[in-house]
Amino acid sequence: xxxxxxxxxxxxxxxxxxxxxxxxxxxxxxxxxxxxxxxxxxxxxxxxxxxxxxxxxxxxxxxxxxxxxxxxxxxxxxxxxxxxxxxxxxxxxxxxxxxxxxxxxxxxxxxxxxxxxxxxxxxxxxxxxxxxxxxxxxxxxxxxxxxxxxxxxxxxxxxxxxxxxxxxxxxxxxxxxxxxxxxxxxxxxxxxxxxxxxxxxxxxxxxxxxxxxxxxxxxxxxxxxxxxxxxxxxxxxxxxxxxxxxxxxxxxxxxxxxxxxxxxxxxxxxxxxxxxxxxxxxxxxxxxxxxxxxxxxxxxxxxxxxxxxxxxxxxxxxxxxxxxxxxxxxxxxxxxxxxxxxxxxxxxxxxxxxxxxxxxxxxxxxxxxxxxxxxxxxxxxxxxxxxxxxxxxxxxxxxxxx
Amino acid sequence: xxxxxxxxxxxxxxxxxxxxxxxxxxxxxxxxxxxxxxxxxxxxxxxxxxxxxxxxxxxxxxxxxxxxxxxxxxxxxxxxxxxxxxxxxxxxxxxxxxxxxxxxxxxxxxxxxxxxxxxxxxxxxxxxxxxxxxxxxxxxxxxxxxxxxxxxxxxxxxxxxxxxxxxxxxxxxxxxxxxxxxxxxxxxxxxxxxxxxxxxxxxxxxxxxxxxxxxxxxxxxxxxxxxxxxxxxxxxxxxxxxxxxxxxxxxxxxxxxxxxxxxxxxxxxxxxxxxxxxxxxxxxxxxxxxxxxxxxxxxxxxxxxxxxxxxx
Numbered sequence: 139x140x141x142x143x144x145x146x147x148x149x150x151x152x153x154x155x156x157x158x159x160x161x162x163x164x165x166x167x168x169x170x171x172x173x174x175x176x177x178x179x180x181x182x183x184x185x186x187x188x189x190x191x192x193x194x195x196x197x198x199x200x201x202x203x204x205x206x207x208x209x210x211x212x213x214x215x216x217x218x219x220x221x222x223x224x225x226x227x228x229x230x231x232x233x234x235x236x237x238x239x240x241x242x243x244x245x246x247x248x249x250x251x252x253x254x255x256x257x258x259x260x261x262x263x264x265x266x267x268x269x270x271x272x273x274x275x276x277x278x279x280x281x282x283x284x285x286x287x288x289x290x291x292x293x294x295x296x297x298x299x300x301x302x303x304x305x306x307x308x309x310x311x312x313x314x315x316x317x318x319x320x321x322x323x324x325x326x327x328x329x330x331x332x333x334x335x336x337x338x339x340x341x342x343x344x345x346x347x348x349x350x351x352x353x354x355x356x357x358x359x360x361x362x363x364x365x366x367x368x369x370x371x372x373x374x375x376x377x378x379x380x381x382x383x384x385x386x387x388x389x390x391x392x393x394x395x396x397x398x399x400x401x402x403x404x405x406x407x408x409x410x411x412x413x414x415x416x417x418x419x420x421x422x423x424x425x426x427x428x429x430x431x432x433x434x435x436x437x438x439x440x441x442x443x444x445x446x447x448x449x450x451x452x453x454x455x456x457x458x459x460x461x462x463x464x465x466x467x468x469x470x471x472x473x474x475x476x477x478x479x480x481x482x483x484x485x486x487x488x489x490x491x492x493x494x495x496x497x498x499x500x501x502x503x504x505x506x507x508x509x510x511x512x513x514x515x516x517x518x519x520x521x522x523x524x525x526x527x528x529x530x531x532x533x534x535x536x537x538x539x540x
Numbered sequence: 541x542x543x544x545x546x547x548x549x550x551x552x553x554x555x556x557x558x559x560x561x562x563x564x565x566x567x568x569x570x571x572x573x574x575x576x577x578x579x580x581x582x583x584x585x586x587x588x589x590x591x592x593x594x595x596x597x598x599x600x601x602x603x604x605x606x607x608x609x610x611x612x613x614x615x616x617x618x619x620x621x622x623x624x625x626x627x628x629x630x631x632x633x634x635x636x637x638x639x640x641x642x643x644x645x646x647x648x649x650x651x652x653x654x655x656x657x658x659x660x661x662x663x664x665x666x667x668x669x670x671x672x673x674x675x676x677x678x679x680x681x682x683x684x685x686x687x688x689x690x691x692x693x694x695x696x697x698x699x700x701x702x703x704x705x706x707x708x709x710x711x712x713x714x715x716x717x718x719x720x721x722x723x724x725x726x727x728x729x730x731x732x733x734x735x736x737x738x739x740x741x742x743x744x745x746x747x748x749x750x751x752x753x754x755x756x757x758x759x760x761x762x763x764x765x766x767x768x769x770x771x772x773x774x775x776x777x778x779x780x781x782x783x784x785x786x787x788x789x790x791x792x793x794x795x796x797x798x799x800x801x802x803x804x805x806x807x808x809x810x811x812x813x814x815x816x817x818x819x820x821x822x823x824x825x826x827x828x829x830x831x832x833x834x835x836x837x838x839x840x841x842x843x844x845x846x847x848x849x850x851x852x
Contacts, residue, residue, distance in 0.1 A: 333740050336737045336738060337552075339652035339671070339672050339673040339675065340652050340673075408656065409652070409653025409656045453631060454657070455630060455649070456651060456653045457652070457672070
């Protein structure tokens with residue numbers, strides 16, 4: 139079966155391509171990327187005026203299955219991903235049971251093959267039961283298809299365990315994804331600590347709580363010569379630490395989320411729990427630093443931290459509400475609208491941050507339009523405008539601040 | 541002039557003119573409290589409910605009696621014996637109350653922003669009677685009323701607020717209100733209870749009590765909660781008292797006719813000495829009376845009246 143994508147602006151940062159070209163696909167594999175391909179056999183997609191790029195990769199998604207299917211499942215989560223332009227998602231292991239062994243990882247992959255509509259790459263836990271005490275069987279997790287390890291949402295507080303995790307994961311070239319949060323500083327915290335937390339009377343989450351652990355993990359990555367990846371970096375201090383680590387050639391990578399790039403803590407004032415997320419929405423100075431990080435290469439990729447929740451855990455008192463934003467279906471549009479169309483970020487860099495950026499962090503053969511690779515392709519319509527309507531989300535999580 | 545807001549969620553949202561309207565309306569209300577026959581028919585046929593998720597002596601009672609003096613039917617939902625204890629969600633509790641036909645709900649909750657959440661989800665008028673560390677608007681109104689009554693004005697007064705500024709909704713509401721009248725506001729307390737960003741609210745912050753109260757017209761003392769010491773924010777109540785307890789002796793730094801306010805309940809010997817609490821500059825008891833008057837004014841304005849009506 140042949141498919142020809144004709145006349146689009148092909149943006150493939152890994153191959154330094156940004157030109158009007160055609161993409162020919164045969165049996166699900168990219169067979170040619172050239173100017174004006176003549177092919178009369180296959181189906182033709184007219185992509186004139188559109189942007190044709192490698193399929194987007196979201197390396198930080200909570201699909202909630204198994205265990206929390208009332209929040210999201212693999213069928214709905216992967217449909218939300220597809221609608222959002224993502225052809226590959228990595229799912230975090232804080233399910234029930236957690237993905238701390240090969241059996242659960244295999245279950246997720248089998249469910250994804252059956253019910254999913256995009257590639258699903260599981261992330262295994264760092265520690266058994268995500269409890270922060272003993273390492274998981276990482277060789278087994280890798281064999282079962284895990285592409286990284288993380289105790290996301292449950293930061294590894296024991297520095298010694300984190301050291302061992304980095305050291306051990308290195309053998310399998312597994313990145314260790316770190317949710318950086320010094321919990322003793324964030325207890326009962328609801329929003330970014332600063333002027334607006336005073337104004338709204340909500341307990342603050344200081345930027346330093348994130349930066350302390352970013353600093354620790356960089357030091358540990360240095361001593362173990364291992365790869366640490368900083369999840370959802372959200373502060374100026376984190377940017378400075380990561381930038382400095384990279385300048386010294388350490389294996390430190392980082393992601394930022396779309397919401398941390400365009401929303402500030404000011405919007406928490408309505409006490410609408412859809413603005414409640416961890417790390418919290420920060421102040422202007424942090425936003426500016428994140429943007430700088432995107433531009434200068436401190437940040438490797440954009441990831442959504444898609445965290446769908448059911449209505450009851452968001453439609454309540456702010457302090458009681460769950461943390462998280464349902465992000466898959468708005469991510470590309472938010473970055474396009476908020477950063478590209480406003481001139482802050484160039485389109486090619488945006489595509490890089492959604493494609494080869496995360497692929498390189500994970501060391502997977504995705505994120506390019508290389509001939510011979512899977513035809514994971516995203517087509518963006520730069521003219522399309524839609525009003526965000528959570529009721530129309532494919533995701534079960536309607537929790538969006540947009 | 542009428543009160544145009546559906547709800548009273550905070551002082552933040554009110555203009556100086558609206559604050560003046562409430563304070564002016566409270567003046568004739570205070571006269572009613574002093575009468576032998578205290579009941580006026582102003583809110584006959586109206587119904588209000590007080591819903592307190594946190595303990596309270598004066599605020600809840602004050603709202604209830606304020607409603608009763610105006611002939612509104614008042615009900616208190618005892619949260620500790622209600623279906624909340626069976627796990628009913630706040631939203632369902634509010635809906636249940638709404639469909640009983642009440643006109644207005646007074647809510648106190650330990651979590652900031654809960655009155656705002658409720659107000660979005662009900663047609664009832666909502667009064668915030670204190671939410672977490674956010675606001676306590678009727679306390680600020682009664683404080684402003686008490687000051688204005690004694691001093692004849694609010695404009696240009698120097699006011700010091702002493703204590704746990706970080707966690708105090710009373711401090712915040714007072715800051716928002718008094719700054720709208722051009723008061724010079726100073727806040728003072730230990731650094732662990734004093735967020736640096738507080739100065740962005742237009743106040744000056746101090747760690748030293750004597751400096752902070754130097755030449756002030758009004759001192760508003762906040763209650764210090766024992767839990768704050770237990771969570772490591774200051775070493776002991778004794779040390780707190782050494783540094784911040786207001787006594788007649790320390791008061792000499794303030795103006796001679798200084799007024800001392802405290803929202804209550806007081807911790808004698810911790811933030812205020814007994815001699816001062818019971819002494820002449822103290823407005824503590826007067827504040828409670830004024831609290832009823834201010835709440836009568838607010839209930840009256842929010843359930844349909846205009847100021848002219850009550851004067852007539």
